[in-house]
Amino acid sequence: MGTKILFIYLPYLTAAIFLGGIAYRLWKWSKTPVPLRIVLTPAPQTRFGVAWRLLGDVLWFPSLFKSDRLLWAGGLAFHVLLWLVLLRHLRYFFYPLPSWIVEIQTLGLYAGYFLPLPVFFLLIRRLTMERIIYITVLEDLFALLLLLAVSVTGVLLTQFFRSDVVEIKAIILGLLHLRPIVPDVHWLFALHFFLVMVLIGYFPLGKLMHAGGLFLSPTHNQRANFTERFVNPWDFPVAYNEHNLFPPEKYREMLSKSSQGSPS
Numbered sequence: 001m002g003t004k005i006l007f008i009y010l011p012y013l014t015a016a017i018f019l020g021g022i023a024y025r026l027w028k029w030s031k032t033p034v035p036l037r038i039v040l041t042p043a044p045q046t047r048f049g050v051a052w053r054l055l056g057d058v059l060w061f062p063s064l065f066k067s068d069r070l071l072w073a074g075g076l077a078f079h080v081l082l083w084l085v086l087l088r089h090l091r092y093f094f095y096p097l098p099s100w101i102v103e104i105q106t107l108g109l110y111a112g113y114f115l116p117l118p119v120f121f122l123l124i125r126r127l128t129m130e131r132i133i134y135i136t137v138l139e140d141l142f143a144l145l146l147l148l149a150v151s152v153t154g155v156l157l158t159q160f161f162r163s164d165v166v167e168i169k170a171i172i173l174g175l176l177h178l179r180p181i182v183p184d185v186h187w188l189f190a191l192h193f194f195l196v197m198v199l200i201g202y203f204p205l206g207k208l209m210h211a212g213g214l215f216l217s218p219t220h221n222q223r224a225n226f227t228e229r230f231v232n233p234w235d236f237p238v239a240y241n242e243h244n245l246f247p248p249e250k251y252r253e254m255l256s257k258s259s260q261g262s263p264s
């Protein structure tokens with residue numbers, strides 16, 4: 001029964017939380033009023049410039065580079081290695097395999113060996129630097145410990161308990177084609193898989209969603225075209241409450257009094 005829960009119910013539940021959670025958070029962010037221009041300067045003036053800046057933010061974290069070189073190096077190493085590992089894992093998701101996935105396998109394998117290092121560095125940084133401990137919450141440690149556990153179990157699998165690629169592929173393709181199977185696998189693979197499910201389910205719920213949030217952040221996706229008038233797109237008439245102690249007429253009256261110099 002446990003295996004059935006792990007390899008059938010949990011993956012579908014996780015997929016629903018992941019997709020629904022991402023859609024919900026992106027929808028909520030896109031609905032949040034941005035009544036002012038709050039772009040982080042120096043910023044580009046054209047839409048192409050904004051897209052270019054966002055691309056830079058995604059690929060090499062320039063603002064982190066300016067503020068903290070060591071964290072930048074650790075963060076960049078982590079993200080690059082993670083991407084290579086994820087691309088290597090695509091071999092479980094495709095049949096037949098596109099040739100570029102075959103070609104990336106060795107690079108992805110070495111990336112996997114090194115992946116625990118930057119995660120460990122990020123964890124040690126949080127646990128040892130006083131000013132970072134001060135702003136660290138439990139979620140920060142949870143995310144890092146989870147990533148560490150996923151990457152260490154992955155490396156252990158590769159080194160000591162080599163999994164049968166055909167069997168793993170059957171599990172993943174079975175799930176994708178809605179014909180899931182209940183496999184008989186090593187406990188370490190089951191653990192790796194379980195931790196990955198927790199990671200995927202947690203992704204939209206917490207800080208890891210910065211991956212999507214970046215694109216909807218007004219400080220980054222606005223233009224610095226200060227010569228043009230900024231029209232607040234959310235400036236629709238607001239329903240007025242009669243019991244409001246400070247009605248607009250009174251406010252207008254006070255404004256005109258104060259502009260005539262009388263004290264309010």
Ligand code: HEM
Pocket residue numbers: 082085088089092108109111112113115147150151152153154155156157158159161162163168172189192193196199
């Ligand atoms: C459905 C999702 C996943 C499955 C089925 C899966 C399965 C596996 C398997 C079977 C191995 C051993 C490979 C071998 O024996 O050569 C492995 C290795 C590894 N996994 Fe995963 N994994 C998944 C997701 C992830 C994720 C999300 C991460 C990282 C955050 C990760 C990190 C690693 C690492 C670092 C290794 C060792 C390097 C390598 O062989 O690629 N895995 N994984």
